[in-house]
Amino acid sequence: MVQHTERICPFLDEEIGKAFQATLKKQGIKFLLNTKVIDGVNNKDKGVKINVENTADNTKMTLDCDIALISIGRHAFTGGL
Helix, strand or coil, X not given: CECCCCXXXXXXXXXXXXXXXHHHHHCCCCCECCEEEEEEEECHHHCEEEEEEECCCCXXXXXXXXXXXXXXXXXXXXXXX
């Protein structure tokens, strides 16, 4: 899991978020926190290649994976309502 912030689910209570991350980690999910996706390439049957950068120390790396599920945050636009 690539997460741009210092922890997953930053909208949740910190303790609950840490417990959720620990549960996912036990299931074998690896975490790259403080990391942003730069770009990626869908190689069809060969999988996906994703270039990421750690925002804390600016190190870059390439991830090779079978599938990429992309999710972005949303904010409610309530101004002027």
